[in-house]
């Protein structure tokens with residue numbers, strides 16, 4: 242086969258190493274350290290009784306439940322096979338190849354992968370010294386018809402903005418700009434406020450917000466969603482692959498949403514452990530960036546990931562995200578896992594005379 246010319250410019254998406262051995266402490270992919278309650282799985286399995294049939298393709302019952310939580314209508318919501326697919330549908334629906342696509346450097350890699358595939362030239366913007374996205378730089382590069390990708394909190398830095406800043410920023414953008422606001426990690430942020438969505442969608446017709454269940458215990462099921470004005474979701478439904486989310490994923494996500502206790506448990510665990518882990522790592526004189534997500538970014542010496550891997554601990558070198566190879570992203574694990582990591586880091590630093 243002769244590949245499309247554009248593929249010469251695209252590198253495949255690289256995820257964190259998957260788990261191969263139960264002994265491994267996996268802190269490299271920003272997943273939830275906890276399995277969802279067994280009772281949710283048990284209850285959900287009933288949906289498999291009609292597995293021989295096609296299901297309702299848009300996941301109406303799940304969209305209704307999401308809509309109830311964020312005070313919008315089911316028609317404001319579209320489901321994706323992971324929020325990654327929603328990013329792809331956003332581009333297919335609203336981005337012409339000639340449009341100016343603005344992406345902070347660094348951020349989640351799928352924005353540039355899908356934009357490049359779409360034929361767009363990408364304008365990258367800078368981060369400041371503390372690795373915050375430089376909104377002024379975006380504003381200075383935005384032209385009429387610009388498309389802007391903004392992850393809040395950002396991956397891999399964990400940095401976020403409050404909604405006052407975001408609203409202020411969006412109001413300064415050219416009127417025809419399209420914005421994808423990616424809130425994959427927002428539950429872990431101090432700015433988390435699901436009540437704001439109604440106002441945002443009412444105020445900005447050019448905005449799609451995306452969220453995912455992957456960081457709440459369902460990474461392997463592949464289910465995420467986007468919400469926007471009804472007419473925008475109508476356009477996206479034209480590009481949505483038929484039956485893109487499966488019935489089991491829809492049902493488990495629905496039952497998980499009904500269980501506030503589990504979601505609250507992960508949130509408070511991550512927030513508490515993020516503080517403990519950050520402080521403990523700072524004591525070893527490693528630079529730890531303030532994070533608002535379920536991971537932290539550190540800057541230390543090269544090679545730490547290889548040393549930790551020998552001790553069965555996986556963290557992520559941030560080199561593949563576009564930072565230098567002395568940056569590492571570490572997902573917040575269970576309390577015991579974080580303690581093992583802290584101990585292992587101290588040993589590695591001493592032994593390597595870092």
Ligand SMILES: Cc1ncc(COP(=O)(O)O)c(C=O)c1O
Pocket residue numbers: 271322323324325326349392395396423425426452453454455460463464465
């Ligand atoms: C900022 C951001 N957005 C979206 C995603 C995609 O998540 P998923 O496709 O699993 O919903 C990720 C995954 O890590 C992410 O970091």
